[in-house]
Each structure stands twice: as C-alpha cells, then as structure tokens.
Amino acid sequence: MNKLLSFLLSFLFLNVAAQSKITVLKAGEGTPITNATVSCNKKILGKTNAQGVLQFRTKCKKVDVEAPGYYEDEAVVDQVMEIALSKTDPKTQSIEAVVINDKSDPLALEILQKVNDNYQNNSPQSLDSYSFKSYEKISLDIDEDSIKHYNAYLEKRLDSLKKLPEKIQTAEKKKDSTESVNVMKLMSSSKLFLWERASEFLFSKKYGEKINILDNRVAGLKEPIYEMMTLRSNRNRIPREIREENRTLYRFFLTDTIEIEGRQNYVIRFRQVDYKQPVNKRKFNGYLYVDTQTFGLKKIESNSKKKSEGSITSIWKPIDNKWFLSKENLKIKMGSTVFGNTKTDEKKDKDSVNKNLQKFGNYVFMVADYFDFKTQISENKKDFAGYTMSVKNSDGKILDTFRTDSLSAREKITYEKIDSVGKKYKLDQKLNAFTGLIKGKLRLGKVDLDAAQLLKYNKYEGARLGIAAKLNERFHPYLSPDAYLAYGFKDEGWKYGAGIDVKTTLNKNSFFRAEYYNDVMAAGRFSENLWNFKMKIMNSGIDLKNDRFYRYEGFKIAFENDLSNALTFNISAKKDIEETTFDYNFMNLGQKFENFASKITLKYAPKSKNIMTPSGKFTYEQSFPEFYINYEQGMQALGGDFKYSRWDALAQHNFKTKAGVTGIRVYGGLLTGDAPIWHHFAMNGLGSGKDSFNFNLTSFLGFATMEGGKYYNDKFAGFYFTHRIPWYFKTFGKNTSSFDVVYRGIIGDMKNPEYHGFEFQKLDHLYQEIGLESNHFLGTPFNLGFFYRVGHYSTLPFKENFAVQLKFNFLGF
Known part of the structure; x- marks a missing residue:
C-alpha cells in the first residue's frame, strides 16, 4: 500500500512539475488576450482565460500561439512563458509605431548594465567547482509546417515531369537530373542533416575546464566533425544582443515584472533600430527576463523580424545562487529549396516565371538540454588531464542513454538514408575540406595545401607565388611528408624545401x-x-x-x-x-x-x-x-x-x-x-x-x-x-x-x-x-x-x- 501511495505521489509531482504557464498579451499595450489558442503540431492544448493565461502540459519543445486579429507566433516551452502578439490591422500598427519611442528606456538600460556588471559573479565559473551533462541535437530540414505541402507538391511535380517529352541529354546532365530527383525524394521523408552530441562539463578553479564528449554521431559521416564539436552557445558568454558593444543595434523597453519559480524577474523587450513596423513583421525582436535580486539572466528569446526567418531562445536556472544554462532552442533559415516551372514555354516573361516558382525554406534547428548539475565536486587532477575537450566515444551507440528528447520517425530514417548518401557522395572529404579552411588549409583528399603560401609580397621578391603541399592523416596516421616550391618575380629566384613529420x-x-x-x-x-x-x-x-x-x-x-x-x-x-x-x-x-x-x-x-x-x-x-x-x-x-x-x-x-x-x-x-x-x-x-x-x-x-x-x-x-x-x-x-x-x-x-x-x-x-x-x-x-x-x-x-x-x-x- 505504501509503495502504491509513493508511486501515486511521485506521479502527481512529476505531472505538476511538468506543467507550463503561458501569458498572452497585446503588443504595445500589455493587456491580456482572451481565447488565444495554444497548440502543438496542430493539436490544441487550450485557450487563454480572461487574464490571458493558460496552464498546460506537453512534451513539445515549442507551441504555436494565435488569436483572431493578431499575427501568429510561437514560444519555446518553459515553466513560465509570456508572449505579445501584434495586431494585423496596418492602421493600428502605424499608431503603435508612433507610440513606441525610438530611444531605449533608461531603466531598461540600467538593468542591462547591471546584468553585464554582475555577469562574472553570477557565472557558474565563480564557483570553486561544478559538473553537468548536456544533450544537443542539430539538424537541417524543411519547416514542419511545410512538409505536407512539400510532399504534395513533389508528387504533382514528378507526375508532370514524367509527362514531358524525353530530352536528348549528355550522360553527365542525365546523371545530374537523376541525382536531383533523388535528393527531392530524400527530403520528403528525411532531414538533410542530423547531428547529436552528449557531453560532460567539469570545472575547477584549480585545474580549469574539461569537456568530455561522451558520445557523438553525424548522419552521413564515418567520423565526427571535430571542429563542429567546438561550436559554442550562450553557455559561458553574455548573449550578443545585450553586450555593451551591441547596445546601439537595439532599443530596449522595461515592460513588466513576472514571478518565475518564486523569484521576481524584470521583463525587457527589445527590437532592432531599423525596425519600421511593416506588415507581417514583429513589433519586438525579442524579450529577456532578468532576476531582480542578482541581475542574473533568466531567459532570452531573440527573433528575426519575420517569423519565417527564425529565433534563438536560451533559458537559465539558479543553482547555489549561480545561473546555469538549462535549455537552448534555435531555428535559423538557411536559404530555400526552389522549384521552377516544368512547362517548356520559353517566351514567358520574368514576372510570370517568378510566379510559378515554388520555395520551401530550409532551416537549421538546434535543441540543447543541460542536466545533472552538481557543485563542489571532488577535484581529481587526472580528470582534467589532456586538452580542454576530449572525445570518449563517437559511434552513437550510447546516445540513447542521454537523449532528453526521443528521435522522431523522420530523424530515425535520416540516419539510415543520409548514411548511404554520405558514403556515395563522399561527404566526409567535402566537409573536411571546409573545416580545413579554419586552419588555413585547402584539403584535397590526402593532400593539404597551405593557403598562406599561395601568394605573398615583399620589397625584395616582389610578388611571390608558391605552393606548399602536405600529405595528411588520410595518407598515414603517423607519417606526414611535405614539400613547397615558390618563385619571386622581382628577384627571379626559386625557393623550395621538403620535410616529414613523424608522430x-x-x-x-x-x-x-x-x-x-x-x-x-x-x-x-x-x-x-x-x-x-x-x-x-x-x-x-x-x-x-x-x-x-x-x-x-x-x-x-x-x-x-x-x-x-x-x-x-x-x-x-x-x-x-x-x-x-x-x-x-x-x-x-x-x-x-x-x-x-x-x-x-x-x-x-x-x-x-x-x-x-x-x-x-x-x-x-x-x-x-x-x-x-x-x-x-x-x-x-x-x-x-x-x-x-x-x-x-x-x-x-x-x-x-x-x-x-x-x-x-x-x-x-x-x-x-x-x-x-x-x-x-x-x-x-x-x-x-x-x-x-x-x-x-x-x-x-x-x-x-x-x-x-x-x-x-x-x-x-x-x-x-x-x-x-x-x-x-x-x-x-x-x-x-x-x-x-x-x-x-x-x-x-x-x-x-x-x-x-x-x-x-x-x-x-x-x-x-x-x-x-x-x-x-x-x-x-x-x-x-x-x-x-x-x-x-x-x-x-x-x-x-x-x-x-x-x-x-x-x-x-
């Protein structure tokens, strides 16, 4: 009986803890919006009451918010959320644009200055030691709202292509055409890119920081992109939107205070200085919550002017009176997949052609969860040995033990399909060539070219053209021969050399x-x-x-x-x-x-x-x-x-x-x-x-x-x-x-x-x-x-x- 009671209490506690509260307000006025619909994946979670408030539970990372007469928006799921919707009436928007000053609120700027001044003291690295883990997932895909539309359009397009008379093409053009159709089909059921990483973060004032990549997997690649593992977030830095050097790019307004987990927070909204309030654009680029006691940053959401271009959200939590990053969510538009008209009428004017173009936005999505926080850990020198970051595993076999969000059917099939695509098109080599540029190298298969040696100039040699090649780890993991040759046009002299590294x-x-x-x-x-x-x-x-x-x-x-x-x-x-x-x-x-x-x-x-x-x-x-x-x-x-x-x-x-x-x-x-x-x-x-x-x-x-x-x-x-x-x-x-x-x-x-x-x-x-x-x-x-x-x-x-x-x-x- 006691076990059953404990189980029921635990179940009740978990459900209450997972409950979220959202407040929906009118942008520019701050008054509540009644009957605003909150939904996830087209499933309605509820509607706001007379105070503009709705409490709900969901496993979704984001929810959509809409109300008649307002532009639809979305919010990253948290325990407490607040969102302001802009009216769709252009006349009303024009009035609101006049109401809002083009100068930041002095009180908002004063609070932001205190955020910057107290950042080091609020940072976890002001503790003697700590540890925590993280799970991150980055993908490249079509927007979820467009997938069904894309599949329907693709089916019609492929049918129309079959009906067109067969063209006489070279073998190369025919191959390109076939590959193009294969990629289109791939996008209908799979993401274009998927990467997961589980990490452990250790910190000691005595020994510094240590990051262990516990497991890692990238769809389509045999080996992980090590340089990509070093991508940073807002984990240990002030968000760019509120840094002192970027203050002139935004206007800040103190609009409210709100209670989150028993702590009072200032609510500051901001927008870009060149934001002129045209139709279908947001009134504010984002908002942030600042803890009134410590001036620690609780939450920041930064949006593009257009909803379709993306957003970034970071959420912190207080532990031992320090602010640890607990959640991040990013969505950034990275171009579009464009389909032209399938008809063969060559006399169409430019405007007519543009009307027949179909565009589907491609987005980079990132979700990151940080958990298992511990402070005052035991500091063992061996745990901090070696480089700052080390890779413990990179085959994805233990990722499931760290996932805070299970893979969707679309994500599961991505590993299957993209792995075969990566092998066929040698994605490893192409991405290695890109990451080599970070180090000043042009990577061509087994050869690295030193970009700094291609062209130089000095008063003695004049223009100096050169080539420096080095065989990389694809040639041999331990042996790396190299050679260079250069010519100075002014001194008319050749320069050359050769060497070998043995690891x-x-x-x-x-x-x-x-x-x-x-x-x-x-x-x-x-x-x-x-x-x-x-x-x-x-x-x-x-x-x-x-x-x-x-x-x-x-x-x-x-x-x-x-x-x-x-x-x-x-x-x-x-x-x-x-x-x-x-x-x-x-x-x-x-x-x-x-x-x-x-x-x-x-x-x-x-x-x-x-x-x-x-x-x-x-x-x-x-x-x-x-x-x-x-x-x-x-x-x-x-x-x-x-x-x-x-x-x-x-x-x-x-x-x-x-x-x-x-x-x-x-x-x-x-x-x-x-x-x-x-x-x-x-x-x-x-x-x-x-x-x-x-x-x-x-x-x-x-x-x-x-x-x-x-x-x-x-x-x-x-x-x-x-x-x-x-x-x-x-x-x-x-x-x-x-x-x-x-x-x-x-x-x-x-x-x-x-x-x-x-x-x-x-x-x-x-x-x-x-x-x-x-x-x-x-x-x-x-x-x-x-x-x-x-x-x-x-x-x-x-x-x-x-x-x-x-x-x-x-x-x-």
Missing part, C-alpha cells in the same frame, strides 16, 4: 620533424615559432617596404610536444649556409657564412582551449594571456662560424573593464656574441621613407610611421597598447563601430655597429607613435587607423610623421 602518438600534439630548405628571409625577423595562423597572417606584410634579405640553405631536425593543454615546447638543431642578398661585409669576413645552432621554443597559453583531431591539435578558443619564449644558441661546431646566444620573448593579454577593452603586447630580444646582421633584430618599420606618403597594412609587431629596413639592434624592448573606448555606434550594415586609441613604442641599442658594413641606424631612443583606429569603418570588415610619430624621432614635416593603416577586423588587436 609519436595520436592522443596529443607530439612529433619529430626533419626538413631541407633553400629560401630567403628578411634580416632580423622576430621569431614566429608556434604562432597561430591568424598571428602569422597579420605579420605577413611586415616586409612590404623592406628589401634587406638573406638567403639560407640547410637542414633541420626538431621535436615538438604538448606537455599539457597550456604548455608546448619545441627543440631543434640546424646547419645552414647563409648569405646576404645586399651589399654587406661582416667584420671584413664577407657576406657568406656557415651556421650551426640549436633552439628551444616555449609557448604558454593557460586559458586557451584545444581539442585533438585526426589532423592534429585544433585551438578552438584562443584566450589570453599568452607567452612565447625562444632561445637560440649558435656554436662553433660541425663547421659553424659563430658562437652567439639569441633570446626573444613575447607576451600578450586582452581584458575588459568598465572603462573599455584593453589590449597589451610586450616583446623584446637580446643577442650576445658576434653574428651577422640577420641574427640581430630589425625594428619592423612599415613606412616608405621621407619622399612617400605612408599608407600600409597593419602588422603584428610593426610601426606605421617607421621607415622599413632602417633600424637594427642587438637588444630591444617594445610594447603595443590599445584601448577601445566604450562608445559604440551604428553606421552602415549590421555591425557596430567604435574607436581604439593605440600607443606603440620601442627602444634598444647595438654594440659595435661598425662590424656591419652597410648603411643602417641603431635605435637607442624611445620610438613612439600614437594612433586612432576606427573599427568596422563605415560598416565594412576593415579597421582604418591614423598614426602620428611623437618624441625623439619626430621630424618637422607633418607628412613624414603621419601614416594611414588598414586592417581586417577579424585579426583582432
């Missing part, structure tokens, strides 16, 4: 490398060992105005290993023949020498996040600070002509405060012993000199106003400081613009400059330039900077001190 394990970045090379490089280049693709691209234009190069030919062996997720080291030894390409005489010994040297490089990035993939380590989130150290030792052994020691170091950090976003980069170098000028340090001038206007592309370590190839030191220290003024404004497009104040400086010295028989200057006073950089200039993806030289090296003519600089915004600070 010691597939679990982390660890390999031996041997290589031969015959190439040229600018004298005094700062070490770029272990730099990522973006940093190298930013620094690639540093020699556009410098022709002081040297040629080097030799052989090198090296070993690289990740000691931990944060620490990487590389040790190498090389034997080179080195010779300048300009008029030079070192200590009256000439301009051609032999060099034998060893080098150790360390990189420390304690907050960056990595994952191991079959093609190697992938840093999916570069976080600061970062530190790079190089030590090179030249030896008079094995034919080496010189004994020297060369040190260089780089540290960079980026952080945000109430005063704005600040970026700091400090670097320096030291050479002891005697060595030719190319083992010293160039001061990285980007300018053209006295007679030309200084316009250049940004570089990682360069100076916009300094003449290229003019200054060399054997010791130096430099800094780069940038601060983004917290004033964000909208110009053109969907980006916000802002201004960065930039201050760069460098100082050093050189002993015995007379040893080097060519014209240059040592830089022994502080060289300084200040600048103002406009981000997303006129809404473009470029930053435009204006710089002026100040201090000891400034000159009287304004033109000589002034420079204009262009930079791609995605390169960062």
